Amino acid sequence: MNGQNNKQKKTGRRPKADPAKIRYTISFNELEHSRFLELFDQSGMSVKAHFITSCIFEKTINTVKLDKGTIDFYMRLTSFHSQFRAVGVNYNQIVKLLYTHFTEKKAAALLFKLEKQTIEMVEIFRKVVQLTEEFNQKHLKN
Known part of the structure; x- marks a missing residue:
């Protein structure tokens, strides 16, 4: 009976090996914000955090212009x-x-x-x- 109580059910999401816990904030004025959104839209990415990370670490960003x-x-x-x-x-x-x-x-x-x-x-x-x-x-x- 004691052995059965020691087993815990594994529910929920698996914990990440290296979770991102450190956060930074940035402030834009209206002109900078509109430029940021324009670049973000051109990149085709769906998550702004991924876009910012790729810009900081100089990863390649694909831009797609739709006419x-x-x-x-x-x-x-x-x-x-x-x-x-x-x-x-x-x-x-x-x-x-x-x-x-x-x-x-x-x-x-x-x-x-x-x-x-x-x-x-x-x-x-x-x-x-x-x-x-x-x-x-x-x-x-x-």
């Missing part, structure tokens, strides 16, 4: 790309339907019209690719 225009451009480009893929799927379905429901001569005539429209669409897509490359060179690769 709303660039994000919007790529979101629209992604949407355009998905629409372009959907057009390709529809194109395949139309070709299959033309050959199953029409004579070969009539299907070929309709496909000729479709081919002209496809060539125009390819030219538009080439312009989009060119504009995307120009955008990358001008705005993303500084």
